Amino acid sequence: MVFDLRNTTFIDLKSRTVFLFLFLLAFVIRAPFFFRDYIDRDESTFILMGQSWVEGHLPYTELWDLKPPMTFLFFAGIIYAFGKSFVAIRIFGTLVVAITSFFTFKIGKEIGGSKLGIWTAIACTILQSLFGSLQGVMSEHLSVAFLTPALFIILKYHKYYWYGLAGILLGLTVMTKLNLAYAVLILGLFLLYRSFAEKQLKEGLRNLIFLGFGTILVILLTILPYYQNGLTALWWRSVILAPLEYAAANRGSLLDVLPTCIIIMAFFLWAWKKNFLDFKNRHVQVLFVTVIGILFSFVRGGKINGHYLIQIYPVLLVLVGLIFVSIPLVHRFTWKPYYLFVLLLVPMESYLEYYAIIKHKVEKGTFFNGEGIAVPQYLKAQNLDTSNILFLEYHIGYWLLDKKPLTKISTHPSNICKVEMFPYSGTTRKTAMEEITYLLEDIKPNLVITRDKENIFAKENVTENAYTRNYLNQNYSIIKKLDHAEIWQRLN
Structure with a gap:
């Protein structure tokens, strides 16, 4: 791999090298937070639900939360393998961030080349790991780790069996974060429409059948243990009805959500008017429709917390990157060595946390705090x-x-x-x-x-x-x- 800072060209970027780089970047940013008791209260709840599952209790039977079961299975698996370890949970969380960033790279590379892919992947790693409570392991982190490879498969491959794999990943997405069902449904309807529009109805329908089958298969597999124990109604109430009721209660306000949605859509409208983004491009269409689906889920929920935005970062960053490199002014941008210093200042939260845990170790004899x-x-x-x-x-x-x-x-x-x-x-x-x-x-x-x-x-x-x-x-x-x-x- 050659990285020339003078013209920011990337030659021979190997996938394993990129993944290792993104994992190490995520690790350096997130490592000082491995020792905190909790970073977001939701993470603590997921740990409790996972522990209960390890002890033989299906989610919602002994303890209760309204997230889908795949979120709790992630934590249960780590606890089962490594015991009660904050570090193990946060390391696997770092791996999840690296997976999302890697497939952001793959999507960006597929659409605009390696340079676009690597910069959007770096930005994705940073935005998933800094600012607010994002250093913990959230359900949003887990869901986009399934969503981004599913989108890459849909963009890259056209065989029905690949669509089946994408469907499985989309099923895991939904069973990790239910609000993304809106994005999955809207994406599916768009792919159906495109099959009609491009007069490829036979191939399109076959792919969509396998996409839908993969998605439904995962959902049915999460129901299976409840069905075997006569608890199907409990699954239905907890996984489907409770989140819908929570969204309907609208604990936030449209005024909390609409400004973000309006800004993003206005930005895309401006890019379209300026011809900075080609909406006739099939790849761009898929990503843009996914953005619309995620924004719609925010509107339905009535609020946007900082960690909710993790869901939209990968697809949004690729589209913004495409727009950015199309702006004439950007082509006159030249790299200056001091820009590297500015980039190194971005993870300031991590530097402060490194200092805090070292100080805590000196004073209390332990990094855990x-x-x-x-x-x-x-x-x-x-x-x-x-x-x-x-x-x-x-x-x-x-x-x-x-x-x-x-x-x-x-x-x-x-x-x-x-x-x-x-x-x-x-x-x-x-x-x-x-x-x-x-x-x-x-x-x-x-x-x-x-x-x-x-x-x-x-x-x-x-x-x-x-x-x-x-x-x-x-x-x-x-x-x-x-x-x-x-x-x-x-x-x-």
Whole structure:
């Protein structure tokens, strides 16, 4: 491989070299975060669900969350093979990021050459790993690791058996992140339309049949263990109905989503008007339709969190890259050595985290850090009874203490106040206040872990926050504060 900084040409880029480079880039950026207790609370929930599966409990039977089962299977597989290891989970997360970036490279190379492919892949690695809570292993990371190779196969190959493989990958995509079903459906309809438009109906229909068969096969395989145990209705409620209800509840607002969608679509309209993007190109059409499908899923959900955008980065970056290299001004761009210094400043979050973990190692004797780790360590050191403990924050502590959430709906603490989820989780309580009352007054946990902030739940849950804080003040006392964690012990 030759990389000439003067004209940024790439010669003889071998796939294995590119993959190794992207993995090492992702590893360097993400490695200092391997030792945190959690980076996003969803990751902690996935770990708990995976651990439960390893112990013989199908998802949604003992613990509950509304993600599809393939997300939990990823974590279960790692825990089964490597035990309770944050490092193993984050290394496999790094591998997932590298896979997505590699197929972003392959798509970019297929459309615009190696130069476009490598730069979009580098950008994809960075955007999947920095800014916000992206250093953890999220369901979005897993879903696009299936989606990008599926898109590459659809762009590159035209045989029915390749479409069957792409269908399997799309099935895994949907069973990892259900909202991407909109993108998959819209893409399928577009491919059907294109078969009619190009008068290749026989070949097009055959490919689509195999694409659909592969997708449906994966979905049916996730149902199979539930069917064998007479729990098909539980799968249906948890995997299909609960996410649909969650989206319908529209916990966000269109005003949170539309600006992003409008900006992206306006950018493409400008590129089309300026002839910077050829929408007659079959590859461009597939990627653009995929972008539309993902944006539609955001609109249906009513909000866009930072980690949601992971789903759109690969396809969007390739299209933006195509537009970028078509702009005449870009062709007058010349590489300057100091640009490398600017690029090295991009992963500033990683540099700060490297410093933080080294400092923590010097002061505490371990790289592992965070209240989710410190609290269980303290409880064990003080020999406190943890048989009846409630984590309203830092719930990764259940995993480290070999304990389970006290109720299914409290597996992820935020679900306690998401009443639209209650009918699908199996809880008999009808309201958030009933669930909180049951946890505190009926189960009466010996220990409760909270964060030192005014609101225990989301700020809009005014009644629930006031009741819980008041109940804790009357019936518990804080026996220890560890950074932002409060450890409450029941009086008498």
